[in-house]
Amino acid sequence: MAAPLLSLRGISKRYGEIRANQAVDLDVAPRSIHAILGENGAGKSTLMKLIYGVETPDGGEMLWEGEPLTLASPAAARRRGIGMVFQHFSLFETLTVIENIRLVVPGQTRALIARILELGAEFGLEVDPHAHVHELSVGERQRVEIIRCLMTDPKLLILDEPTSVLPPQSVDRLFETLRRLRDGGVSVLFISHKLEEIRAICDRATILRAGQVTGNVAPREHDAHDLARMMIGRDMPEPPPMKPAEPGETMLELIGLSYTPDDPFGMPLKDMALTLRSGEILGIAGISGNGQAELSELISGEIRLPFETREQVQMMGEPAGHLGPAERRKLGFAFVPEDRLGRGAVPGMSLARNSLLTAHPLGLARRGLIAVKQATEFTRRCIADHDVRTSGPDVEAGGLSGGNLQKFIVGREMMLAPKLFFLAQPTWGVDIGAATAIRQKLVALRNQGVAILVISEEIDELFDICDRIQVLSHGRLSPSLETRQTRPEDIGRYMIGAGAAA
């Protein structure tokens, strides 16, 4: 192996009680694609923040091309030749591509455009410099972000979970770009928790668990099982067993649901049809931004339909489009939203007070006063039954890790004993252990006869647990597909809006 481009020796970082990184060693070779593999909360993001100068380490040293490296800011990192593309894009939607790039890259507009086109041709990153960002697909936006990083001629490019937002077809294209970048002399740090991807593209993988390095391997020489064991410390959990479906009564029905949001950048929904019966799980596949947020708010009641069109949403056989969230819960509905902090839970409040949010009808509020004992008891039960790792009901919700908070919210909603259970992106940012636990619970609920609707970007997850899948793309819902008779590629075709032609 050639002398490393970047070397980390014994890097540590702690936040209060939490040791995010402990004595991490890492060597990134020049001209290589290097994976950082780990569950959520394993310390991947912290490590990248240290390398990109967002945070400074508490101990250890970093070497860049053999020389000591201290970074005060991302700007300093960029000057050294380190670029980063974040999971959540930082582009202004109302500006054009070139305007966005001009904000951070100095130079003449004409020269910049020439450079954008040149980089695009060289690395397969074609994008129209004059297009407005809000017109671009997610894949194109990601290309803009990568181009913006490449404008400063980095030697190392960090990509934080770049595939999590892409449809399968665009993933292949991204990989092609990354290979060309490597061959062009740029090293890539690729953060992911998807094993097959890493095996497909990475030359080297460093595996993190609980802030420590647990493996440093050539991923192609190991199968997914080995990698998973290094990542989660035990064997990969089995997908939950599914009994043959015995669908019962219709619990949720959308009949020609159409909706135009006030927000000019929202996605209008057109003529949606869906039927969900008790004892089955229906998955809504698709990349977010295609109407997922609007659809989930219409089903939860956070957006209400006018009284005249209330029959477009039917719950437990009743027109429900005009009802608010609390009234829908009274019908036997429960909902886990895609944002945990600030929507599914109030970060600055204790878990016990967060239980009140939706579970107050279960005797947690009496005669207008908060029943502290009952709320604490409810929370304690939720923590115990749903394996929420926390010191108790008085802990602030904002202090929990993503996975644990999600287990708490899912648990709280399950304790409402719903007949119709709706989850949006239930395993977003949740570690594998917690995600598996949530999926197993959903299957168990289905077997007990609950109707379950899941919106998810993770196609694998939907294939694991769903009886049927519908694809949401550009505000339209595909026909229902039987999971057993469907391949991921079929879903992918509907995701890019070419489903009907197939």
Place this chain on the structure above:
Amino acid sequence: MSAPRIRPMLVKRDRPSLSLKILAPLLALVAATLINLLLYLFMGKDPVAVFHAMILEPFISFPSFSEVLLKTGPLLLIAEGLAIGYRAKVFNIGAEGQFIIGAIFASALPVWYPMATGQWIWPTMLLAGALGGALWAGITAFWRVRLRANEILVSLMLSLVAIQVLNYLLLGPWKDPNGFNFPQSVMFQYDAMVPLIIPGTRVNASLLIALALALAAYVFMQKSFMGYKLEVGGLAPRAAGYAGFSEGRAIWLSLLIGGFAAGLAGAAEVAGPIGQLQRSISTGYGYAAIIVAYLGGLHPIGIIFSSIVMAAIYIGGDNALVSADLPIAAVRVFQGSLLLSYLMAVTFVRYRLAFARPVSEVPA
């Protein structure tokens, strides 16, 4: 490579510091006092005399202290009401107008029935004042909920309208016919006055009412489900929407409570130390109470202390006006610097000061 330099910067704490939360208002008070004493020094006043008149006298002289208690009443009432709304992030800035309308509603009874007698009169006046204040705040709530108008602007501008309503009444229909054309109403009859509780002073039962309502506010905010809903709306509006707590109801309730408390304070003022309706019924209580609410950490118990402090600043300022020759604006300057100091001090509840280590720079 440029020379290493140390830069101070604010770093977010893992969790808000509780001790600083309690310390912040005290630090702010000390800082504001020092700033103002310095200011007086520049103006050529004797800082020792000012310090004595302003800071010590309100607490060591009993007549002065009784006046502090008297002023505490309205400040406490208004601030408790405002704090409930502020925690729900409903910013009612128009307590001054609600206070004035409360005073007007309360005055209607003695102005129209100056001969009426009986101990029912003053409680009825207080109730009428509170309802009047709530009604006035209700206009703001209506505009905010129905027309999506900003409640800060609407409530603030309605205060200016309230002053004109007061002027109209005092210059027109409610002017005392035997008042030598002064813009004021008749003096109220004995039964229209809130009973005194400390003999020899002007401190009356409205202070007890204010303290009782502070306790009620404590129960409402910390123990009741309704208070919880308001707090969720303030901390995480989308979580309130997800839970199905109505935003409109929270706005109505916040404003009505704020208006009710401010109206009650206005009524207690005309039915107490003033004894008639006149132009100068408020010396900016409605605005000072905003500072009181924040200085008390928007906590019902904290506000009891901060309202005493603010009342002492009023009285101390009056004292210094006489004995140390301070200008009348001094009190306002003190209030303003106190709020600014507090806002700076609370930054450190969530952030701490850190010094960035020397940086190795590469030539750009």
